[in-house]
Amino acid sequence: MRWYPLRFKPIYKERIWGGRRLQEVFGKDLPAGKLIGESWELVDLPPADCSIVDDGPLAGQTIDQVVRRYAPQIGGKHGNLLPFPLLVKFLDAQQILSVQVHPDINACKRLGKGQPKSECWYVIDARPGTFIYKGLRPGTTRDQLADALGSGQLEGLLNKVYVQPGQCHYLPAGTVHALGPGILVAEIQTLSDTTFRLYDWGRVDHSGRPRPVHVPEALESIRFDLLEQELLPTTAGRLVDGPYFSVDKRTATAGQEDLLPPGIMKVVLVTKGSGLIYDTSGHHTMAKAGDCLLVPAVFEGAICAQTDMEYLVVTLENSALCNALRT
Numbered sequence: 001m002r003w004y005p006l007r008f009k010p011i012y013k014e015r016i017w018g019g020r021r022l023q024e025v026f027g028k029d030l031p032a033g034k035l036i037g038e039s040w041e042l043v044d045l046p047p048a049d050c051s052i053v054d055d056g057p058l059a060g061q062t063i064d065q066v067v068r069r070y071a072p073q074i075g076g077k078h079g080n081l082l083p084f085p086l087l088v089k090f091l092d093a094q095q096i097l098s099v100q101v102h103p104d105i106n107a108c109k110r111l112g113k114g115q116p117k118s119e120c121w122y123v124i125d126a127r128p129g130t131f132i133y134k135g136l137r138p139g140t141t142r143d144q145l146a147d148a149l150g151s152g153q154l155e156g157l158l159n160k161v162y163v164q165p166g167q168c169h170y171l172p173a174g175t176v177h178a179l180g181p182g183i184l185v186a187e188i189q190t191l192s193d194t195t196f197r198l199y200d201w202g203r204v205d206h207s208g209r210p211r212p213v214h215v216p217e218a219l220e221s222i223r224f225d226l227l228e229q230e231l232l233p234t235t236a237g238r239l240v241d242g243p244y245f246s247v248d249k250r251t252a253t254a255g256q257e258d259l260l261p262p263g264i265m266k267v268v269l270v271t272k273g274s275g276l277i278y279d280t281s282g283h284h285t286m287a288k289a290g291d292c293l294l295v296p297a298v299f300e301g302a303i304c305a306q307t308d309m310e311y312l313v314v315t316l317e318n319s320a321l322c323n324a325l326r327t
Helices: 021-026 063-069 071-078 105-111 142-151 215-221 319-324
Strands: 011-019 036-042 086-093 099-101 119-126 131-136 158-162 168-171 177-179 183-190 196-199 238-241 246-252 257-260 266-272 274-279 284-288 292-295 301-305 309-315
Touching: 011 086, 021 036, 021 086, 021 119, 021 183, 036 292, 063 071, 086 266, 099 215, 105 215, 119 238, 119 246, 119 266, 131 168, 142 215, 168 238, 183 266, 183 309, 196 215, 246 257, 246 301, 266 274, 266 284, 301 309
Parallel strands: none
Antiparallel strands: 011 036, 036 086, 086 183, 099 177, 099 196, 119 168, 119 183, 131 158, 131 177, 238 246, 246 309, 257 301, 266 292, 266 309, 274 284, 274 301
8 A cells, every 4th residue: 555644524612611712723624613622633432433544545544553553554563553642733722721630640640540641732822911820839848839739829839931933842751731711733643532620710611510630639739840841842853852742843945845755654643735655656735724644654645835824833742751641
């Protein structure tokens, strides 16, 4: 079979804080009349959330079927990546999200539940004055945080960061965080949907009931020792150099080519512009803003920009740690 970049059918998630920006910015075919907060572009969480190949010879097959059958071609040196260790999304936050935290491996073991989750946000669009909460103010202790929750003073302990398009914020497991309103991000994370809500701003769901919070689990998962440099954004080159995945930012002017050498599986996430991904025989795949493509390890070719492009290239750096995610 001639190998090609795999595009998957998006899985749309209705959220009370969502909107319609994914359709406005990327032209995504959102379900009518719904506030869509997330578009899951690549995920392997069966049975409900398992990405399906959208085109080409493998159309209709799920990500786990493809990886199981073609492990060496897809994963290269990483071998059999089952389940697929990344979850890639776009998020449209029209309201502030809950204050939340994701556990690391040790917290999951202590709690006896959940899957570890580290992630990053790449800011694609943001209204002026848009902010996120990222971490706690330096010196905050567990007791202080618990007291602030009880007295309704949590916001004063959160580290507020104003953001601009082009910034990337890495959120290792244990980082307290929340997206502010008016922001569109690409989210790259380890394969987990474990979220512990610490606080939800007194919000209620469609039935008028408060959404559940998970204060004991969140307090058990929070890292209170984050360094100040871990709270800073990156904007160019290697955006994330984490233990589970790395993210590189690439830009290309119209007509410029960027090689995609074989040997390493890549996920290409296009944030601006459009281009063609060619293989060495001249076959090409269209890639435009809002696309997420899984480039198999055996694929050899290049990206040729049709218009000025910006895209993220995600790679797995440590197969041993990828395996740890599945334990």
